[in-house]
Each structure stands twice: as structure tokens, then as C-alpha cells.
Amino acid sequence: MWNKLNKSMMFCQMMFGLSFYGVMVILTRFFLENLDYSEADTMMVVGAFSSIGPLFAIAGGFIADKFLGAYRSLTIAYFGFTCGYVLLVLGASTVNIPLSLAGIALASYGRGLMSPSYPSLYKRTFKSQEDFENGYPVNYSVNNIGALLGQYLFPMFVLVIGFYGSFMLSGILAFAALFTLMTFRKNLQEVGADIDQAPVSQANWIKFAITSVAMVAMVFFMFSNMDIGKNVVYAIGLTAIGYFISLMFKAEKADALRMGTIIIVTVLTTAFFVYYGQMMTSMTMVTINTMRGDLFGLIPIAPEASMSMNPLWCIVAGPVIAATFSNLEKRNIHFTTATKIGFSFILTAIAFGILAFAVKNIGENVVIRPEVFLVIHFFQAFAEVIVGSLVVAFILSVAPKHIENFSVSLFSVAIALSGIVGAVFSTSIAAEKGQEITQEFVQTVYGDYFGLLTMLAVVMVLVAFMASIAIRKMLATADKHQPQQDIELTEAES
Numbered sequence: 001m002w003n004k005l006n007k008s009m010m011f012c013q014m015m016f017g018l019s020f021y022g023v024m025v026i027l028t029r030f031f032l033e034n035l036d037y038s039e040a041d042t043m044m045v046v047g048a049f050s051s052i053g054p055l056f057a058i059a060g061g062f063i064a065d066k067f068l069g070a071y072r073s074l075t076i077a078y079f080g081f082t083c084g085y086v087l088l089v090l091g092a093s094t095v096n097i098p099l100s101l102a103g104i105a106l107a108s109y110g111r112g113l114m115s116p117s118y119p120s121l122y123k124r125t126f127k128s129q130e131d132f133e134n135g136y137p138v139n140y141s142v143n144n145i146g147a148l149l150g151q152y153l154f155p156m157f158v159l160v161i162g163f164y165g166s167f168m169l170s171g172i173l174a175f176a177a178l179f180t181l182m183t184f185r186k187n188l189q190e191v192g193a194d195i196d197q198a199p200v201s202q203a204n205w206i207k208f209a210i211t212s213v214a215m216v217a218m219v220f221f222m223f224s225n226m227d228i229g230k231n232v233v234y235a236i237g238l239t240a241i242g243y244f245i246s247l248m249f250k251a252e253k254a255d256a257l258r259m260g261t262i263i264i265v266t267v268l269t270t271a272f273f274v275y276y277g278q279m280m281t282s283m284t285m286v287t288i289n290t291m292r293g294d295l296f297g298l299i300p301i302a303p304e305a306s307m308s309m310n311p312l313w314c315i316v317a318g319p320v321i322a323a324t325f326s327n328l329e330k331r332n333i334h335f336t337t338a339t340k341i342g343f344s345f346i347l348t349a350i351a352f353g354i355l356a357f358a359v360k361n362i363g364e365n366v367v368i369r370p371e372v373f374l375v376i377h378f379f380q381a382f383a384e385v386i387v388g389s390l391v392v393a394f395i396l397s398v399a400p401k402h403i404e405n406f407s408v409s410l411f412s413v414a415i416a417l418s419g420i421v422g423a424v425f426s427t428s429i430a431a432e433k434g435q436e437i438t439q440e441f442v443q444t445v446y447g448d449y450f451g452l453l454t455m456l457a458v459v460m461v462l463v464a465f466m467a468s469i470a471i472r473k474m475l476a477t478a479d480k481h482q483p484q485q486d487i488e489l490t491e492a493e494s
Helices: 004-034 039-055 057-066 070-094 097-123 129-183 185-191 202-224 226-250 253-277 282-290 303-330 337-360 370-398 401-429 439-493
Strands: none
Touching: 004 039, 004 070, 004 097, 004 129, 004 185, 004 282, 004 303, 039 057, 039 097, 039 202, 039 226, 039 253, 039 282, 039 401, 057 070, 057 097, 057 202, 057 401, 070 097, 070 129, 070 185, 097 129, 097 202, 097 370, 097 401, 129 185, 129 303, 129 370, 202 226, 226 253, 226 401, 253 337, 253 370, 253 401, 253 439, 282 303, 282 337, 282 401, 282 439, 303 370, 337 370, 337 439, 370 401, 401 439
16 A cells, blocks of 8 residues: 555655644744734734635646646645745744745645645555545644644744744755655656646646736735735635536536535535634634643643644544544444544534633633643544545545546635634634733633534534435435436447
């Protein structure tokens, strides 16, 4: 199952996790302290950074399908990461807001190119769909090794080499991934789709260049004007989903039913990632304001580095979940993807229930121990791995081949929409500059917020299980219509 190609791609994925999440974990303090942003504005920018990149997976999927192919798109994406982090170095060293925003804009666009291209190319390095589905959760864990190291170490790197030094390190790591992709260029192109193996016309390069400049400029504008930017995210995301629905109505019945299941799963995924996005926004603010002490009294951890607990558990969760569902399938026990998302919402309800309990019962010293967040991230990480790894595999298994990359990009659209929605929700708990964080503030503001999220997660469990029944029926009907559809296609061709 494993070979030098998928191993080399997993190295690139680890470098992405290490560099990207290393940058993300220090962005909150960078904007709060160096650029003097308010808590509300900081949460919007960081939330947007975690979501706008996936939004531009729409453009990335289209570019990979029509212009460049998955390999070239992926290579250019890592070049974009490298350049973006260099701009952040310049922005940090000169305390320049436009340069800093340009850096995260370019990195966001690079992520948009990477998101749909990576799984489609990675899939082709395996011999079968089954090998890919079993290997993708492991790839997810590898990504989280990088994320763990980045989120844990970078807050400490900042103390030694500053923000600019930390951003420079991220640029070096992104370049290492770029060099790896270029080293295996011939072999990766050979296993790629037809468009990867064919030369790119000058016209397509020009179209790509114009599209890229326009997209990066748009992202920069969105970061600079978040009130307008969030509406742009909503408009682009809903337009992409609307376009996919229009394709669904034009498709043959079997394909249309399968595409309908993708829409249902996209909606559920959007709801789930509203909770995931809290980790970068509201939960980070809670840890900065309340988390104190070393983990187990032994392991030093910065408050904003509490996010590193998420990839720590994700590393464990990937192989466990892959083995669990694989063993169940061998016993002929099969769950739809929506049912698995329902399991994720159960875990999420537990995680946010623990957080709500912790803040509502905080002491007069306004301190929550790191061990509490370790438990919270345990449940949320297992939920994330289920959704993050299995939804993409599901989409690839049912999507029509000619819109495969675009279909995968809907997963990123879900992340984008949820990231902005989650960031907007998070601003409701933002403290004013200079406001004292008291026991009453934490219990009422934080407690009411996370209590509401917990109740909504319970509701989503029921919604996901009902969606599971619908998906199972839709796929069964699609299978019944597929043979007739194939016969009609054969007759038309002859």
C-alpha cells in the first residue's frame, strides 16, 4: 500500500502542518500585541485565515480540473506558502500591517490551491480505492504531527527569535516541501490524471496568472475590510454550492442522487466545523485569559499553545478510527458518512459540555488547569478526524469523475463558511481592551456561550442521524438507476 510517492507527499503534508499551524498559533498574539488589534478584530482575522484559504479551494479545484492539473497546482501552492511567509517576515520586522495582510493573503490562496489538489493526487499514488480510504486517515495523522509540533513549539520560538524569525522558519519548512515535490515531479505526473501529463498551453498559463492575481487581491481586500470580507465569503461559498446544485439538476439521475448526498454531507460538515473553528477563536481567547500552569505540573505550555493538544490527539485518533471502521466493515457493519458525522457531534457535545462546566464553575482566581483542555481536545480531536478524513473519501467515492476536484472543493467551502460563521459567533465574547477578566465575566459571558453551543451540538446529533437515513436511500436508488444509465450511454455511443 505504501510507496515512495505517497510517503513523499505525506512529508509535504507534515511540512504544511508544521509551517501553517505554527503561523496560525502565533497570529493571535501577533495581531493583539505587535499590530495592536482588538480582541474582536483579531478573532475575525484569525478566523478568516483559517477559513478563507479553504474557500479558495473552489478556484483551486477549477484550476486543477481545467488549467494546470493537480501536480502543478500543488507545486505552485507550496511556492505561495513560501512567498507568503516571507512577506510575514517583512511585515513583522517593520511592524507593517499591509505587508502582514498580504502575507496571510498569499498563504491563504496557496492553501486554496492545495486543498482539492492534494487528495486527488494522493489518491492516485495508491493501487485501489480501499487502500486510499485506509491510508487517508494515516495521512491526516501525519499532518497533525506537523500541526502538533508547530502549535506547541512556535509560541516558545517567538520568545527566542521573535515573530519575524518564526515566520522565516515557516518559510524554510514550506520550501522543503516545495523542493520535495519538484524532486518527484516526473513520477507524480505519471500517476496523475491526463491533464497532469499533458503540457499546459500559453493561454491557460495566462488565465491562471490573471485568476491568481485577482484572487490574491480579493483576499487582501477581505482581510483589510472584514465587515465586507465576511459577506464576500458567504456569497462565494453559497454561489459554489448553487453552481454544484445546478450541475446536479443537469446530470443523469444516478449521478444527481449521488451529488445530492454530497450536498447533505457538505451542510453537516459546515455545521461541524463551526465548532472546530472555535479552537482558533473563542477557545484561544479563553485559554489566553484563564489557562495557567504546566501540564501535569511537568510540561510547560503557553496558553495559546493549548491548540497543540488537538493535533496530539489527532495523531492517536487517525489510526484508531481507521482500524475501528475497517474492522467493523470486515464484520459487515457499515455506517453512512452522515452517521459517522453524527458520532462526531456526540463527541463534540461532550467536549463543549466539559468546557461549559469548567467556565461556569471557575474559581475566584479565574484559572483553569491545562489538563481540562487536554480532556476537551481529546473528544473534539476524535470528532475532527472522523469528519476531516472520511468526508473527503466519501466525496471522492460518489463524485462524477469530470468534476472530482470541484466536488472535493465543497469540503473546503464548508470549512470556509463555518470558519467565518464561527468567528462572527466568537466576537460575542470578546473583551474590550483593558477589561478585567473576572470570575463573573467568565461564568456569565463564556459560560452562557459554550452552554448554548453544547445544546446545539446535541440537536445536530439528531439531524445527522436523520440525514443518514436519507443518504442511504439515495445511494440505493442511484445504484438501481446506474445499470440503465450505462445501457443508454452505450447505445448512444454506438
